[in-house]
Amino acid sequence: xxxxxxxxxxxxxxxxxxxxxxxxxxxxxxVGAIKLNSEYMxxxxxxxxxxxxxxxxxxxVTGELIHISMRExxxxxxxxxxxxxxxxxxxxxxxxxxxxxxDLTELQKNMDxxxxxxxxxxPIKYYDVQKLFSIAFEDKKKRRALQFAVEFLNxxxxxxxxxxxxxxxYTAKVFKKVAAAEGVLKNYxxxxxxxxxxxxxxxxAVFEDYAKYISRxxxxxxxxxxxxxxxxxxxxxxxxxxxxxxxxxxxNGRNYYSVMVCPRHGNIKGKIRMKKSxxxxxxxxxxxxxxxxxxxxxxxxxxxxxxxxxxxRRHRT
DNA sequence: ACAAACGTGCCAACCTGTAT
DNA sequence: ATACAGGTTGGCACGTTTGT
Numbered sequence: 001x002x003x004x005x006x007x008x009x010x011x012x013x014x015x016x017x018x019x020x021x022x023x024x025x026x027x028x029x030x031v032g033a034i035k036l037n038s039e040y041m042x043x044x045x046x047x048x049x050x051x052x053x054x055x056x057x058x059x060x061v062t063g064e065l066i067h068i069s070m071r072e073x074x075x076x077x078x079x080x081x082x083x084x085x086x087x088x089x090x091x092x093x094x095x096x097x098x099x100x101x102x103d104l105t106e107l108q109k110n111m112d113x114x115x116x117x118x119x120x121x122x123p124i125k126y127y128d129v130q131k132l133f134s135i136a137f138e139d140k141k142k143r144r145a146l147q148f149a150v151e152f153l154n155x156x157x158x159x160x161x162x163x164x165x166x167x168x169x170y171t172a173k174v175f176k177k178v179a180a181a182e183g184v185l186k187n188y189x190x191x192x193x194x195x196x197x198x199x200x201x202x203x204x205a206v207f208e209d210y211a212k213y214i215s216r217x218x219x220x221x222x223x224x225x226x227x228x229x230x231x232x233x234x235x236x237x238x239x240x241x242x243x244x245x246x247x248x249x250x251x252n253g254r255n256y257y258s259v260m261v262c263p264r265h266g267n268i269k270g271k272i273r274m275k276k277s278x279x280x281x282x283x284x285x286x287x288x289x290x291x292x293x294x295x296x297x298x299x300x301x302x303x304x305x306x307x308x309x310x311x312x313r314r315h316r317t
Numbered sequence: 318a319c320a321a322a323c324g325t326g327c328c329a330a331c332c333t334g335t336a337t
Numbered sequence: 338a339t340a341c342a343g344g345t346t347g348g349c350a351c352g353t354t355t356g357t
Binding site: 008009010011012026059061062065066099100102103106130143144145162221222238249250253254256307 | 323324325326327328334335336337
Binding site for chain 3: 059062101143
C-alpha cells in the first residue's frame with residue numbers, strides 16, 4: 001500500500017456579497033502530493049494549480065498567506081480535470097495522509113460542488129500527520145502548525161511554507177519521522193464528511209489505549225442518547241459489562257463524560273461528543289480510554305464543580 | 318397544596334488555536 | 338477573512354424534590 005501525502009490550498013470570498021452568493025465557501029486552487037511506497041520511500045509527486053470557477057478575486061488574508069496571484073491561475077486547468085488526474089495518479093491501493101483534519105473534507109466538498117463521483121460513500125480512513133506528530137513527540141492532544149513540527153524535527157527548510165507542493169513535501173518528511181516511532185501508525189483517523197448511513201456502517205475502532213465510535217445520524221440529541229450503542233459502557237478491550245462509577249453527565253450539551261470500571265481493565269473514561277451533520281441532524285463520536293485514578297478524580301471534581309456552580313448561580317439571582 | 322430549591326438539558330456568547 | 342475543534346460561562350426552561 002502507498003501513502004499519498006496530500007496538501008491543498010484554497011481561496012474564499014473577499015466580500016460579504018460574494019460569500020452569500022456562493023454555494024462553495026472554500027475553492028481549491030492548488031493540489032500538492034507526495035507518493036510514498038510501503039517502505040516510506042518517495043516514488044512520485046503531483047503538483048497542479050487550478051483555474052478558479054467560483055471566486056475571481058483573491059481573499060486578502062489568503063493571498064498574503066499562500067502567495068498565489070489570480071494571474072498565475074488564468075491558464076490552468078479547472079478543478080474537475082485536475083482532480084480527476086490527481087485521483088488517477090493516486091492509484092488504487094493507498095491511504096491519504098494530511099496535515100490536520102480539513103483537507104479531505106474540502107476535497108470532497110469541492111468534488112460534490114462539481115458533481116464529480118464521490119471519493120467514498122462512507123467515512124474515509126486516513127492518517128492525520130498533525131495528530132501523529134503529537135502522539136509521537138508531544139502530549140497526543142496538542143495540535144501544531146506544520147512549521148513547528150519541521151523545526152522541532154530539525155528538518156531542513158528548503159522552500160517556503162504554505163504552498164501545496166512545499167507543505168506536502170514537509171508533511172511527508174514529518175510523516176517518515178512519526179512512522180519510525182513505535183506503534184504510532186496504529187493511530188489512524190476518519191474523515192467524517194460522509195457519515196455512516198446505518199448501524200452496519202458505524203465505526204468501532206479500537207486502538208492501544210483508547211477506542212473510537214462514530215455513529216450514524218440521529219434526528220436530535222435525545223434520539224442519540226436513547227440509542228443503546230451510543231451510551232453503551234461496555235469495556236472496549238474485552239467487551240465486559242462495567243460498573244458505572246460516574247454516569248453520563250454534560251456541562252454544555254455538547255460533551256458528555258462518564259467513568260466506568262471494568263473488572264479486568266480498571267478505570268475507563270467515556271466521552272461523547274455531539275456533532276452537527278448537514279441538514280441539522282447530529283451524530284456522535286464516542287471515545288473510551290483507560291485512565292488512572294487522578295483522571296477519575298478530575299472527572300468527579302469536574303462534575304461536582306458543575307453542580308456547585310449551578311447552585312451558586314441560583315443563590316445569586 | 319404550594320412555592321422554593323434543586324438538577325438537568327440546551328443554547329448563545331466568548332475564548333484559543335489551527336486550517337486556508 | 339471564514340470555518341472548525343474544543344473548551345468555559347451564564348442564562349433560560351423545564352421537571353423533580355423538598356420544606357412548610
